[in-house]
Amino acid sequence: MAKTKILHIIKSLGRGGAEMLLPETLKLHDRENFEFHYIYFLPWKDQMVEALQKAGGKITCLEAKDNIRLLLQYKNIISYTKEHGIDLIHCHLPWAGFVGRLVHARIGIPVVYTEHNMQERYHIATKNINKLTFNSQSLALGVSEDVTCSINKNIHPEIPVQTLLNGVNTESFKRTGDSQIRKELGIPENAIVFGNVAVFRFQKRLVEWLQVIKKIRKENSNVYGIIVGAGPLEEEIKKEWKDLDLENVVFFPGLKTDVKPYFEAMDIFMMSSSFEGLPIALLEAMSMECAVVATDAGGIKEVIRNEQDGLTCEVDKWKKLPQLCQILIDDPEKLKNYKRAARERVVDNFSLTKMVDELEKIYSDFVKK
Known part of the structure; x- marks a missing residue:
């Protein structure tokens, strides 16, 4: 059976919370049924690249020096998606979300977006672009109930929004007594x-x-x-x-x-x-x-x-x-x-295993459609 191919898009692979989740979830994903690709845009923020590669991720940097150039990479993302037979795109944080929505609008590929922050905390330009483009994707995930409520209150989306709590690999993050x-x-x-x-x-x-x-x-x-x-x-x-x-x-x-x-x-x-x-x-x-x-x-x-x-x-x-x-x-x-x-x-x-299981169900449900 052919693997379901997922493309994660994120602005950078530096040492942020959203970025750190990617290699940790990859370690737990069902690799027999899923294949994971990653695109990022800031080559100087690459601390997570090695960990993703070790876990089996396929990583590409489409260099973009600013947010406008990042958006202009949508054509290259479309080419990558077609060349590699990507089934679903999963975007993290606003600017990756914006470019993912451009791809969705042009080729109709399912796009899932994870929101990590409250809408009230964004710069007014980011907030407005988010509101204008939010429905040009398949599903939004809030990392907490607060985040999901903020989306519903500020954007009033027509697409489904659900909470998927962040998790941690409790087997990996275990105290050993090393001082x-x-x-x-x-x-x-x-x-x-x-x-x-x-x-x-x-x-x-x-x-x-x-x-x-x-x-x-x-x-x-x-x-x-x-x-x-x-x-x-x-x-x-x-x-x-x-x-x-x-x-x-x-x-x-x-x-x-x-x-x-x-x-x-x-x-x-x-x-x-x-x-x-x-x-x-x-x-x-x-x-x-x-x-x-x-x-x-x-x-x-x-x-x-x-x-x-x-x-x-x-x-x-x-x-x-x-x-x-x-x-x-x-x-x-x-x-x-x-x-x-x-x-x-x-x-x-807050087990990461539970989070990964829920993610894989979301991916499979959209790909089946």
Whole structure:
């Protein structure tokens, strides 16, 4: 029987949450019945290429220096689709979605679009293009109920929209007890380590994250921090880091394709975000038995049930985060319980295997049509 051929389109293959999902889902897909192709446009953002190739993905970069040139690649995508016998296109994030809709409008191939963010958070131009073109595709998937509600409220689509919660490979993201990163960074064995894995953008509020650590450190000299990632606000964030005199306390290892060793080093995964879709890094941290303290931004509140799976506060009350963290610092048994609860929550409800099974059913249903 011929394999069903799926083409994923995404703007970049850098170290973002949506990008990280692609190799992880590919590892679990039914390779006997499906074949996966990937097109991206920013050759300098290619951190996920090697992982996709190792997992058996077929990857092509159609270089585009800006969004207009990206859209103009639709003819090359049509040629690729015909040449390789692609059965369905799956687009991620707005600009990949826009070009996928152009392809759908011209050749009628089924196009599935995954929305990772709230419509309210997009630039007005992106929001308007999204609204104008949204119905020129087959199905939209929201990564959380919040995201799906935002689509319905702002776009009023005529096409089907459903929620498909992000997942994590709980067998791959499993704590082993390796403390090598702590040794490399010179963090004491008995320290309590707070962590985050993020693109350095304004919604992550990493300047505020550092301020929270500074406040916690006033009462707890054994607290350290690790922030894995990079991004446009790096200069501003590191200036705050220096101004707060946290240079030997909070560590910035940079952009990493393998984040598991850093989760191993963390006790508490802390997020101060102002908004989120459903963050992959949060699920990965929970799978690695990191206790969670966070604002309840976006999909976070769909994952973390306050005082059950972790501790949360309202987005605009992020200054409560030090108090919530102190609860876990003061009670090692409670910290241990929340670590265990985090792992149990993702294993039971946010397994990547479940997400992949649902995706394959969606693909098969459209291809049969």
